[in-house]
Amino acid sequence: MEKNLPVNLLTASVINQLCRQLNIRPTKQLGQNFVTEPSAIRKIVREADIKPSDQVLEVGPGLGSLTLGLLEAGATVAACEIDARLAAFLPATIRSHAPGAASNLYLIQKDALKLVPADLTGLTSIAEGAKEAGNEREGNVADVSSGLSRDFSPTVLVSNLPYNVAVPVLLHLFAAFPSLERALVMVQKEVAQRLCANPGSKVYGVPSVKIAWYGRARMGSDISRRVFYPQPNVDSALVEITRQRHYLLTREYGEGDRNFKGEDTGEEILSDQQVKSAQALALEREAVFNLIDQAFASRRKMLRAGLKAWAQPLVAEALLRACGIDPTARAENLEINQYVALARLRKALLAGFENLPESAKSPGEQISSEVLTAADDVPGCGGDAKGESAIASANAKINLFLACGESVAGYHRLSTVFQAVSLKETVEITLQPTGIDLEVSFSAPPTAVGYHPGRDQEALSGLDPQDNLATRAFLLVAADCGYQGGAQIRINKQVPVAAGMAGGSADGAAALLAANQVLQAGLDLEELAEMGASLGADVPFGLYGGTCFADRRGDRITPLPPAKPLHLVVAVSPETLPTPQVFKRFDQAGAARTVMPTLPEITPLLESLYAGDFGALAKLIRNDLQAPALTLIPQLGATIEAAGQQGAIPFISGSGPSVICLVDNAEKAEKVARELAQLAQVAYTLPLTFSAPGIALARKQWWA
Numbered sequence: 186m187e188k189n190l191p192v193n194l195l196t197a198s199v200i201n202q203l204c205r206q207l208n209i210r211p212t213k214q215l216g217q218n219f220v221t222e223p224s225a226i227r228k229i230v231r232e233a234d235i236k237p238s239d240q241v242l243e244v245g246p247g248l249g250s251l252t253l254g255l256l257e258a259g260a261t262v263a264a265c266e267i268d269a270r271l272a273a274f275l276p277a278t279i280r281s282h283a284p285g286a287a288s289n290l291y292l293i294q295k296d297a298l299k300l301v302p303a304d305l306t307g308l309t310s311i312a313e314g315a316k317e318a319g320n321e322r323e324g325n326v327a328d329v330s331s332g333l334s335r336d337f338s339p340t341v342l343v344s345n346l347p348y349n350v351a352v353p354v355l356l357h358l359f360a361a362f363p364s365l366e367r368a369l370v371m372v373q374k375e376v377a378q379r380l381c382a383n384p385g386s387k388v389y390g391v392p393s394v395k396i397a398w399y400g401r402a403r404m405g406s407d408i409s410r411r412v413f414y415p416q417p418n419v420d421s422a423l424v425e426i427t428r429q430r431h432y433l434l435t436r437e438y439g440e441g442d443r444n445f446k447g448e449d450t451g452e453e454i455l456s457d458q459q460v461k462s463a464q465a466l467a468l469e470r471e472a473v474f475n476l477i478d479q480a481f482a483s484r485r486k487m488l489r490a491g492l493k494a495w496a497q498p499l500v501a502e503a504l505l506r507a508c509g510i511d512p513t514a515r516a517e518n519l520e521i522n523q524y525v526a527l528a529r530l531r532k533a534l535l536a537g538f539e540n541l542p543e544s545a546k547s548p549g550e551q552i553s554s555e556v557l558t559a560a561d562d563v564p565g566c567g568g569d570a571k572g573e574s575a576i577a578s579a580n581a582k583i584n585l586f587l588a589c590g591e592s593v594a595g596y597h598r599l600s601t602v603f604q605a606v607s608l609k610e611t612v613e614i615t616l617q618p619t620g621i622d623l624e625v626s627f628s629a630p631p632t633a634v635g636y637h638p639g640r641d642q643e644a645l646s647g648l649d650p651q652d653n654l655a656t657r658a659f660l661l662v663a664a665d666c667g668y669q670g671g672a673q674i675r676i677n678k679q680v681p682v683a684a685g686m687a688g689g690s691a692d693g694a695a696a697l698l699a700a701n702q703v704l705q706a707g708l709d710l711e712e713l714a715e716m717g718a719s720l721g722a723d724v725p726f727g728l729y730g731g732t733c734f735a736d737r738r739g740d741r742i743t744p745l746p747p748a749k750p751l752h753l754v755v756a757v758s759p760e761t762l763p764t765p766q767v768f769k770r771f772d773q774a775g776a777a778r779t780v781m782p783t784l785p786e787i788t789p790l791l792e793s794l795y796a797g798d799f800g801a802l803a804k805l806i807r808n809d810l811q812a813p814a815l816t817l818i819p820q821l822g823a824t825i826e827a828a829g830q831q832g833a834i835p836f837i838s839g840s841g842p843s844v845i846c847l848v849d850n851a852e853k854a855e856k857v858a859r860e861l862a863q864l865a866q867v868a869y870t871l872p873l874t875f876s877a878p879g880i881a882l883a884r885k886q887w888w889a
Contacts, residue, residue, distance in 0.1 A: 197221035204414075287311050355426070479495045500887060500889050508783070607876045610688060743886065
């Protein structure tokens with residue numbers, strides 16, 4: 186259809202004449218105010234930037250003022266009118282004022298709040314409908330029996346919305362019609378200001394946040410009350426809304442992502458999951474909108490109080506802090522992304538806590554560190570402890586997610602999900618009068634396939650006792666409580682040495698626990714974790730175990746509900762890979778992230794862990810250090826490929842060079858372990874399970 190078809194727009198005199206002819210008295214109940222100025226109509230169409238190719242949805246066409254303007258611009262229009270009399274008369278008006286454009290108008294007589302995509306299928310234009318008599322029906326006013334039907338997928342909403350239902354109609358249509366890319370609507374000016382308000386403003390409220398779920402709202406031109414019949418008591422304004430894909434639906438992990446093979450995909454994260462099913466998206470929207478309603482129901486309250494009931498059975502303040510939100514903020518201070526983050530985090534954590542009965546039955550090794558006694562409940566360090574001993578253990582870790590940022594003061598910023606596995610380092614400390622004696626032994630678990638001690642013994646050779654993390658950990662605790670004697674430290678190792686599984690850090694964590702016990706230092710978990718962070722970024726996690734999120738340089742630990750007891754195989758490389766070397770190659774590649782993923786952004790991974798969803802895990806596991814590790818030891822790529830062919834989910838843990846292979850059952854783990862152990866580039870394999878601690882730490886962190 187050509188643009189600028191001969192169309193006669195309705196004027197004030199014509200509208201008055203039509204109202205008299207039809208005996209129409211515009212009702213306030215239906216929000217009926219008809220635009221009488223052609224210049225105002227053309228302004229609306231111009232600001233809507235209507236093109237001849239646009240499929241436009243119009244709500245409340247009334248007598249056809251705006252409808253004619255849209256047809257004049259060459260658009261194809263589906264008009265939804267609730268008033269049966271107006272819907273019945275509109276075709277005649279269009280045919281008389283725009284005879285050449287009638288074939289581009291499709292009319293539905295229905296309440297816009299009940300309009301769904303099915304109502305826009307099988308439509309015929311009013312031009313075709315005019316050929317048949319008695320063609321009026323609810324739904325399509327035109328006659329579908331002509332056979333000249335079409336399905337209508339609106340891309341633009343342009344409407345003079347009834348003032349009394351403007352916001353509900355907008356929210357409903359954006360939800361019901363994913364095809365809508367933008368909207369230009371005329372509403373009461375005060376409503377327009379609320380829709381476009383920014384966080385912190387006095388008029389920012391529920392409409393502002395909910396419309397932001399769908400996209401960006403911007404104020405357009407003011408429209409004087411004088412261009413309407415009947416003239417309302419308020420002025421109007423145009424609002425432009427441009428649909429935007431939500432950041433948490435498209436960029437789960439922030440910028441600079443790689444797929445799990447270490448390749449730059451050049452695409453947004455989760456390309457095959459970016460468009461969620463309508464049902465899943467509707468459920469998430471419902472949860473977010475419920476949160477928004479509850480937050481603004483107590484608008485004057487701080488969020489930690491206003492969201493107390495919503496957060497149950499979790500603690501609102503813990504959720505707020507995890508999302509980077511000041512608990513003393515109020516509802517009007519938050520933008521839509523923050524509401525989405527809160528809703529997603531709560532959903533993921535509840536899924537984890539619901540998973541706890543199964544997690545407690547994990548077939549793997551349990552973290553041996555007990556719930557630590559508070560400092561003021563433990564006797565102080567005494568000088569008569571000579572000869573006493575204590576034993577503690579800490580587990581190996583894998584990184585299910587590892588994002589790396591720039592280096593700051595010698596340490597890279599990290600966001601990671603740690604998972605403890607069923608390998609442990611055990612440290613026994615026996616006090617003696619003087620000196621530090623260190624004894625280290627290595628014994629792989631009996632389930633190891635193809636194990637030979639040569640690799641790990643060679644890696645352990647030449648250790649300086651004073652530089653060992655277990656020794657340094659003991660000395661830190663001793664200095665804190667004033668102990669000046671010596672100790673004999675025995676380390677029984679199971680974790681492959683220099684394999685990216687934090688065996689040395691587990692030594693440090695276990696030594697902190699044992700030293701705290703034998704010296705009766707009375708340090709609580711937070712104090713020990715602070716000490717551990719001074720030893721190495723992975724040491725604090727060794728104190729917590731289970732499933733944890735960590736940020737900063739990986740040393741700030743947030744305990745999470747334990748993951749399902751999944752099975753895995755560790756393919757141990759005969760080579761070692763120093764962590765500084767991997768980070769150097771990472772820096773050379775210029776791959777550092779400038780925006781680090783937060784805990785709410787990785788909730789899809791957590792939900793997959795709690796559900797044991799291997800299909801999702803295959804897409805969600807990430808490691809920014811995998812690519813540089815592969816460039817340093819290319820043979821790891823062959824191990825990854827071989828594991829993938831066995832049906833495993835393979836990835837490198839931490840800085841490598843161990844290849845982790847997730848599988849869905851114990852039998853498959855044994856099979857994969859046997860197959861990979863035969864590869865030349867694999868020293869030996871370890872079939873393992875996820876390890877879960879007691880749930881006390883997670884409950885303390887999150888539970889009300």
